Amino acid sequence: MLIRRAPDIRSSEITDQRVYLDRRSFLFGMAALALAPSGLASASAPAGEPLMAKRNERFTVDESATTYESVTTYNNFYEFGPSKDDPSRLAHLLKPRPWTILIDGHVARPKRYDIDDLMKLAPLEERVYRLRCVEGWSMVIPWIGYPLASLITRVRPTGNARFVEFTTLLDHAQFPGQRTGVFSFSSLDWPYVEGLRMDEALNPLTLLTFGLYGRVLPNQNGAPVRVVVPWKYGFKSAKSIVRIRFVSEQPKTTWEKAAPREYGFYSNVNPEVDHPRWSQATERRIGEFRRRKTLMFNGYADQVAALYAGMDLKKHY
């Protein structure tokens, strides 16, 4: 988290030209897909409206960003399907407007926000975070949003609010992955529920996110609003959120319910605690050839290690 660049630089200026060329070739690719005589057609271009925000250098890593094409075509978003290309292929089914987010539970001021009002609640900023997937790959992404803490302080949680629970939209017309079919035995328990401890949710790193790469969030990345919790495995960062509830008990999260031995409530990035089926010591940064060593708390130990002081992270994985 070193300040290496002057402020005011927008992502479009630092991103190398190849990314932008890639983006175009991606659009051409999508056009070709749409013309293809298969059922795959109609993948809409993800190019959203521009969403400009000043970069916050305090929350920017000095590593080159993953290409826009990779960020928007290599996704885990089970609501669309389990394959990496399902989200971008089926993204057009999701309608991110109109959209409301219910804030309730143990808060003094419960409220249903319209997405456009929620976006204006605090000044948007751009932050370049690492994203580490539990599967062993990682990216660097310029997100746009504001700290979740800005929203939390506004709705005034009561003393009973010890955890924050995020719920993703439940609608199998927009999310075909939520349909139960022949293979329903292997699908997740919908809707997707994620959660954070109150102090994790209030940590300045936790970003309520509306955009990436200078644009509104593409549907496959969790439009219209998601959280980004960069020191935890990617699945902890709930997408396409419709409800944020303040609760006193630790939420039962979706992946924890699906495989409690493999996906704990905390799921902090930790090279020393293996997934039961594979090592978490290294990762492949998308776009790179050699594996990298995975960093404790995904490189954010300075900001978050104190949250877990005294906790056995092998037990609270």
Next chain:
Amino acid sequence: MVKGVVWAVALLPLTELLYRLFTDRLGANPISYATNLLGDTTLWLLLASLAMTPLRMLFGIAWQMSLRRLLGLFAFFYACLHFLVWVVVDHFFEWQELIADVVKRPYITVGMLALTLLTPLAATSTAGAIKRLGAKNWRRLHRLVYVIGVLGVLHYLWLAKKGVSDPFIYAGVLALLLGIRLWDWARRAVRRTQRGSPRADRLRAIARFPSGGSALPVSESPGTPSGP
């Protein structure tokens, strides 16, 4: 002719991989793409080679039996490529990591075991090897392919994440192919039992009498010692 088709189809995944490699179309995670494509192809070819005998059992056709070896060797070829991508491209000869994975990760253990067991089968696939081993020993050795099939499918079942249905499809196909063999074996065992049973002996004894029913089914089964 049929072998030519097998060659063409079996080389298709490799062609696709090379085409994508040279045209930069391997996607965001090329190594993962290559590993998955090669692994998938290995399993399909392995199951295809295991499907030849059940076809004979079910339909009494035999022309496809000569394809077993080719399919099995292609399965071995893709398994080797799958393994090499893992060692060379994915982990770049980090032997410590690799060996730790083989020991600690059950899905890698069974995958490694499957490839290890497949190697002697590939090595003894020639006519000369059959002669040297003797047909009986050779057949016994090559029964390992059932174990390899199970290990290969387990390898995928244990590594796949929730919601991915492919490994269950492989498991279903494998269960079907082994099930047909089991059914065929049981069918023949029943026939053998009847042949040796007192009832069969009695029938045979009756059949010896010239006045006896010549249409008794016992004389129809092949290999039954016929009366004098």
